[in-house]
Amino acid sequence: MKGKLINSFSIKDKVIVITGGEGVLGGTLASLFAEEGAKIVILGIDDTRGSEIEKKISEGGGIIKFIKTNVLDKASVEDARDWIKTEWKSIDVLINAAGGNRPGATIGKDETIFDLNLDDFNKVIGLNLTGTVIPSMVFGEVMAESKRGAIVNFSSMAASRTLTRVVGYSAAKAAIDNFTRWMAVEMAKKFSDRIRVNAIAPGFLVTNQNRDLLLNKDGSLTERGGDIIRQTPFGRFGEAEEIAGTILWLCSDASQFVTGAVIPVDGGFSAYSGV
Numbered sequence: 001m002k003g004k005l006i007n008s009f010s011i012k013d014k015v016i017v018i019t020g021g022e023g024v025l026g027g028t029l030a031s032l033f034a035e036e037g038a039k040i041v042i043l044g045i046d047d048t049r050g051s052e053i054e055k056k057i058s059e060g061g062g063i064i065k066f067i068k069t070n071v072l073d074k075a076s077v078e079d080a081r082d083w084i085k086t087e088w089k090s091i092d093v094l095i096n097a098a099g100g101n102r103p104g105a106t107i108g109k110d111e112t113i114f115d116l117n118l119d120d121f122n123k124v125i126g127l128n129l130t131g132t133v134i135p136s137m138v139f140g141e142v143m144a145e146s147k148r149g150a151i152v153n154f155s156s157m158a159a160s161r162t163l164t165r166v167v168g169y170s171a172a173k174a175a176i177d178n179f180t181r182w183m184a185v186e187m188a189k190k191f192s193d194r195i196r197v198n199a200i201a202p203g204f205l206v207t208n209q210n211r212d213l214l215l216n217k218d219g220s221l222t223e224r225g226g227d228i229i230r231q232t233p234f235g236r237f238g239e240a241e242e243i244a245g246t247i248l249w250l251c252s253d254a255s256q257f258v259t260g261a262v263i264p265v266d267g268g269f270s271a272y273s274g275v
């Protein structure tokens with residue numbers, strides 16, 4: 001390949017596993033990547049949404065399977081892995097999109113850190129961090145055996161800059177940045193330079209997890225929503241479709257020398273001092 005542009009952004013026929021694939025971002029990725037010819041497996045706990053997405057994508061001609069799976073239960077993730085290995089033989093990409101926040105792990109408007117609900121704090125750390133570590137162990141082992149694969153994690157702007165209120169979510173996503181680098185080194189040094197582990201750090205998209213923080217019931221911006229827009233040079237929230245291209249690049253051979261990276265996809269939020 002020396003002297004040639006590595007121009008393969010193709011994900012055609014790749015088996016791509018998306019945890020939280022019944023969610024807003026995971027579901028969008030499932031649908032866009034199925035259109036590119038990838039074979040999609042979505043893993044999640046929401047039966048109804050999972051089956052709806054499976055039906056919609058397969059009716060549109062895509063290849064997709066929903067497997068009800070709890071990312072916090074290793075045996076459940078192993079069952080999903082066994083199905084995929086038996087039916088589709090390989091596992092090329094894991095996208096860890098299961099994650100989110102809980103009200104108790106967020107400091108309320110009139111509260112302080114001393115009001116934090118530790119149970120919710122631990123649940124948010126568990127879902128975002130352990131819920132990424134377990135699938136990375138289970139599917140990463142398949143990649144270690146085949147000596148190839150790509151893992152893409154979901155970080156957040158909250159990992160690197162302090163966003164007020166979301167204390168549990170921020171700690172969990174900061175841990176994702178660290179785990180991404182750690183796992184990248186582990187896989188490269190012990191198994192293969194064809195296994196890559198990266199993350200994207202999305203800026204602000206309006207989804208179920210943050211709608212109430214960003215928008216009022218009438219669709220106007222909350223005070224926090226307005227602060228975020230002012231800190232975003234593009235002056236707007238992102239759309240789910242706008243993160244897909246970066247993830248596609250991280251899944252494809254075009255990024256074959258990229259590992260341990262956390263890529264901001266944020267309309268310039270992380271580049272801007274606000275002045």
Ligand SMILES: NC(=O)c1ccc[n+]([C@@H]2O[C@H](COP(=O)([O-])OP(=O)(O)OC[C@H]3O[C@@H](n4cnc5c(N)ncnc54)[C@H](O)[C@@H]3O)[C@@H](O)[C@H]2O)c1
Nearest residue numbers: 020022023024025044045070071098099100154202205207
């Ligand atoms: N929306 C944003 O602005 C934004 C910004 C940065 C990062 N993220 C991250 O992107 C990822 C996807 O977010 P989203 O906005 O699509 O959220 P979402 O709530 O729509 O999707 C998350 C999905 O995870 C699933 N899930 C929850 N617990 C699970 C479990 N134990 N096992 C399996 N699945 C489980 C849920 O059923 C849901 O479908 C999350 O990690 C989120 O933190 C979102």
